[in-house]
Amino acid sequence: MISVDKELCSGCGVCPDVCSYGAISLVGDTAQVDLDKCTLCGTCAENCPADAITIEREETGSAAELDQWRGVWVFAEFRNGEYAPVVFELLGKGRELADALGEELCAVAIGSGSRDQAEVLGNAGADRVLVADSPELEGFSEDVWARILSRLASEQKPEVILAGATSMGRAFLPQVATMLETGLTADCTQLEIRAEDRALLQTRPAFGGNLLATIVCPNHRPQMATVRPNVFRAPSMDFEDSGNSGRQIEIDEIELSPEDLKSGVRVVERKVEDLQGPDLANSQVIVTAGRGIGSEDNLKALEQLANCLEGAVGATRAITDAGWISHHHQIGQTGATVAPKLYLGFGVSGAIQHLVGMQGSEIIVAVNKDPDAPIFDVATYGIVGDVHEILQLLLQRICKGAGQTGG
Amino acid sequence: MNIIVCIKQVPDAASVKWDREKGTLIRDGVKSVINPFDYNAIEAALQVRDELGGTVTAVTMGPPQAEEAIREAISLGVDQGVVVSDRAFAGADTLATTYTLSKAIEKLGGADLVFCGKQAIDGDTAQVGPGLSVRLGIPCVTCIGDMEVLEGGKGLRVKRMNEFGYDLVEVEFPALFTTIASLNTPRVPSLKGKMRAKKAKIPVWTAEDIGADPDRIGLKGSPTQVASTYIPTFEARKEMLEGSPEEQVEALVERLKGAGIL
Ligand SMILES: Cc1cc2nc3c(=O)[nH]c(=O)nc-3n(C[C@H](O)[C@H](O)[C@H](O)COP(=O)(O)OP(=O)(O)OC[C@H]3O[C@@H](n4cnc5c(N)ncnc54)[C@H](O)[C@@H]3O)c2cc1C
Ligand SMILES: Nc1ncnc2c1ncn2[C@@H]1O[C@H](COP(=O)(O)O)[C@@H](O)[C@H]1O
Numbered sequence: 001m002i003s004v005d006k007e008l009c010s011g012c013g014v015c016p017d018v019c020s021y022g023a024i025s026l027v028g029d030t031a032q033v034d035l036d037k038c039t040l041c042g043t044c045a046e047n048c049p050a051d052a053i054t055i056e057r058e059e060t061g062s063a064a065e066l067d068q069w070r071g072v073w074v075f076a077e078f079r080n081g082e083y084a085p086v087v088f089e090l091l092g093k094g095r096e097l098a099d100a101l102g103e104e105l106c107a108v109a110i111g112s113g114s115r116d117q118a119e120v121l122g123n124a125g126a127d128r129v130l131v132a133d134s135p136e137l138e139g140f141s142e143d144v145w146a147r148i149l150s151r152l153a154s155e156q157k158p159e160v161i162l163a164g165a166t167s168m169g170r171a172f173l174p175q176v177a178t179m180l181e182t183g184l185t186a187d188c189t190q191l192e193i194r195a196e197d198r199a200l201l202q203t204r205p206a207f208g209g210n211l212l213a214t215i216v217c218p219n220h221r222p223q224m225a226t227v228r229p230n231v232f233r234a235p236s237m238d239f240e241d242s243g244n245s246g247r248q249i250e251i252d253e254i255e256l257s258p259e260d261l262k263s264g265v266r267v268v269e270r271k272v273e274d275l276q277g278p279d280l281a282n283s284q285v286i287v288t289a290g291r292g293i294g295s296e297d298n299l300k301a302l303e304q305l306a307n308c309l310e311g312a313v314g315a316t317r318a319i320t321d322a323g324w325i326s327h328h329h330q331i332g333q334t335g336a337t338v339a340p341k342l343y344l345g346f347g348v349s350g351a352i353q354h355l356v357g358m359q360g361s362e363i364i365v366a367v368n369k370d371p372d373a374p375i376f377d378v379a380t381y382g383i384v385g386d387v388h389e390i391l392q393l394l395l396q397r398i399c400k401g402a403g404q405t406g407g
Numbered sequence: 408m409n410i411i412v413c414i415k416q417v418p419d420a421a422s423v424k425w426d427r428e429k430g431t432l433i434r435d436g437v438k439s440v441i442n443p444f445d446y447n448a449i450e451a452a453l454q455v456r457d458e459l460g461g462t463v464t465a466v467t468m469g470p471p472q473a474e475e476a477i478r479e480a481i482s483l484g485v486d487q488g489v490v491v492s493d494r495a496f497a498g499a500d501t502l503a504t505t506y507t508l509s510k511a512i513e514k515l516g517g518a519d520l521v522f523c524g525k526q527a528i529d530g531d532t533a534q535v536g537p538g539l540s541v542r543l544g545i546p547c548v549t550c551i552g553d554m555e556v557l558e559g560g561k562g563l564r565v566k567r568m569n570e571f572g573y574d575l576v577e578v579e580f581p582a583l584f585t586t587i588a589s590l591n592t593p594r595v596p597s598l599k600g601k602m603r604a605k606k607a608k609i610p611v612w613t614a615e616d617i618g619a620d621p622d623r624i625g626l627k628g629s630p631t632q633v634a635s636t637y638i639p640t641f642e643a644r645k646e647m648l649e650g651s652p653e654e655q656v657e658a659l660v661e662r663l664k665g666a667g668i669l
Contacts, residue, residue, distance in 0.1 A: 020418050020529075021418065035494050035497070036470045036471055036472075036494070037470050037472075038497055039497055039498060040497045040498030040625075040626050041498075041633065042633040042636065043636055046633075046635060046636045046637075047636075055498075055626075057498075057626050057627065057632070079571075080571065139574065139576075140574065142537065142546070142547055142548065142549070143546050143547075146541070166569075166570060167549070167550060167567075167568065167569035167570055168569070170533050170537075170549065171537060171547075171548075171549040171550070171567075172537065173537075174501065174532075174533070174534035174535075174536075174537035174538045175537045175538065175540065175541045175547065177501075177502065177534070177538065178502065178505060178537075178538040178541040178542065179541055181502065181630075182502070182630050183500060183502060183629070183630030183631035184501070184502075184534060184631075185631060186531065186532040186533065186534060187531065187532075201634065205531075205639075206530075206636065207529070211636050211637070211638060211639075212636065212637055212638070212639050213633050213635070213636045214633070214634045214635045214636070214637075215631050215632065215633060215634065216631070216632055216634045217630050217631050217632070218632060219630065220630035263546070264545070264546030264578060264579065264582065265546050265548060265576055265577075265578050266576060266577045266578070267574050267575070267576050268564075268575050268576065268577055269574070269575035270572075270574050270575075271572040271573050271574070271575070272571045272572045273571065273572035273573075285668070309668075333531075341668060342663070342666075342668050352639065355639075356639070363663070363666055363668070365659065371647075376645055376647070377645065378645075379645050380645070380646065381645075381646055381647075381648055381658075381659055381662055382645050382646070382647045382648065383647075383648050383655045383656075383659065384647065385652050385655060386652075389652050390652055390655065390656060393652055393653060393656040394656055394659070394660075397656055397657070397660055398660065398669065
């Protein structure tokens with residue numbers, strides 16, 4: 001239940017402003033909550049300068065029961081004959097979490113052919129790999145994957161399960177969480193262990209990226225989270241560098257019964273399309289078009305620049321909504337998350353929904369005519385100027401320069 | 408054929424803006440709208456009904472005002488709707504939400520086919536559809552970009568969209584599907600539909616009405632809790648490049664060379 005302490009409430013008016021559900025108003029000098037509208041999201045309590053708002057919940061779950069759950073699991077998505085890049089990013093983060101907990105890191109692979117390549121998961125930091133491999137696990141079916149992962153989790157009791165927020169992860173992880181009757185936090189951007197109680201602190205954007213919320217799952221296990229590709233960096237896969245050379249890993253193959261493999265979802269055809277244009281996720285350089293480029297025609301110059309830098313073209317939602325370029329190119333909250341070595345933004349204002357998708361880039365260059373554009377707050381190098389002028393100069397300078405050095 | 412479509416009323420993104428400097432929301436009165444992806448779910452449900460017959464029922468869990476969403480769905484051609492509303496539902500995370508929705512669907516006599524939107528734009532979780540399918544004990548296919556009814560009306564053949572393209576999959580009823588924007592073009596309300604929506608009686612079911620276990624709903628039934636919220640800050644690392652455009656570009660090229668990129 002939510003309650004407002006009338007003594008503490010100063011009537012400052014912050015809470016009605018922060019409530020996105022319009023559930024709080026000031027009556028006289030105190031805040032009043034309309035319980036029909038309140039979703040108990042907690043934003044008001046968090047923002048109240050007087051700590052006058054409290055949300056109380058009853059505690060459930062016994063500490064002893066929770067204590068039986070140990071170790072960190074990473075779902076090792078295996079698709080089209082290889083492990084998805086996000087698996088290695090998660091193993092890197094999973095290693096940190098497992099070390100903080102003093103527990104083992106285990107990768108769980110499901111899919112036909114996943115056994116043959118299981119060793120690479122050890123190189124990326126896993127202590128142990130659980131593999132479910134069978135020719136029948138060729139096409140992905142949500143129910144089979146969910147049944148296998150939830151069965152393993154209820155038998156072996158990991159305290160944390162991480163998975164990529166890919167089309168596959170998003171499709172079946174919610175089923176696993178429901179089967180295990182536990183919480184699942186989608187699209188986390190930060191994960192951390194709180195030392196005093198071993199809680200997994202799961203931070204994700206809320207309210208369209210305007211706010212970050214840290215979510216916990218105190219009374220249920222496992223604590224489950226999905227993470228989008230490119231949010232965390234993969235550890236070095238070089239044996240020598242990673243300190244993983246000669247590491248012994250354990251590979252446990254899981255026996256599967258016909259019951260395990262029964263599915264209501266029949267994959268009759270798999271189509272891998274040649275997505276046009278270079279792949280945003282794997283490019284080291286991304287040249288991004290914002291509304292400030294003015295017109296669709298001006299994309300050509302950006303493409304030219306991207307080409308000579310061997311990079312890809314990205315876009316803000318303003319550009320994809322206008323139909324100037326396909327949605328595959330969109331970066332941000334509702335598009336891709338990218339973390340290239342170099343991000344160049346032309347005529348991008350730097351709306352928060354865009355920033356959350358590119359803030360992990362190593363070097364951020366922004367060109368905008370408005371010196372107060374928020375993109376400059378995150379830019380490594382900012383240029384206040386006209387997009388077209390700067391772009392032309394850069395093309396002359398860089399494309400020529402690249403030619404001279406043979407790069 | 409019992410077809411259920413789950414819809415959610417969400418704050419209209421366009422009416423809520425965040426003032427980063429003050430750290431508060433700027434509101435132009437919070438308007439509520441039907442979650443955009445749910446229009447595609449409604450359209451899909453209507454198409455299957457028009458082909459195979461049956462009834463489409465729209466279900467929403469939310470505050471009493473969510474009745475507006477149900478009326479709008481009826482104006483689009485949905486046969487009937489129900490609002491599942493109780494203060495005890497407040498604070499539900501996706502686990503409590505799927506429990507509540509499944510109890511309501513049970514009371515409706517179960518479902519042969521359920522459509523949900525891919526995700527709700529307020530929470531952005533995309534978890535309710537797949538979670539609900541487990542509660543109902545039926546298969547689920549997410550993010551469908553195309554669909555056709557299987558021979559004999561036994562199920563659906565759908566394109567399940569993914570990062571690489573799509574999988575063509577066949578599923579027999581009963582089943583649940585989540586819809587994306589490219590699946591269809593939602594119809595607009597007809598005059599007759601608007602009249603029907605105006606007159607429709609929309610039942611409101613409480614936790615008791617659907618026989619929900621009080622421990623499994625709302626805040627109490629939600630394993631996840633918000634520990635804190637904050638406004639994102641970004642590492643300040645700006646260096647503004649000064650001078651004429653030529654000088655700015657020169658300075659940039661130098662720095663990129665220094666970083667080993669050029
Ligand atoms: C729920 C939600 C999700 C969203 N998801 C995303 C997302 O995933 N990705 C995304 O990008 N957006 C997203 N948005 C939209 C986002 O809020 C912004 O509207 C969008 O990013 C703005 O794009 P822009 O920077 O290209 O355009 P604008 O904001 O219009 O900025 C254009 C900029 O160009 C500059 N400019 C104009 N002319 C010139 C010139 N000649 N030379 C130099 N500079 C010039 C202007 O000063 C301005 O700063 C989302 C919004 C919501 C509500
Ligand atoms: N409270 C609710 N009432 C009815 N349907 C819902 C509710 N919450 C979510 N849904 C459905 O589940 C989909 C995904 O929502 P979410 O998992 O919250 O992103 C939505 O598009 C709706 O179809």
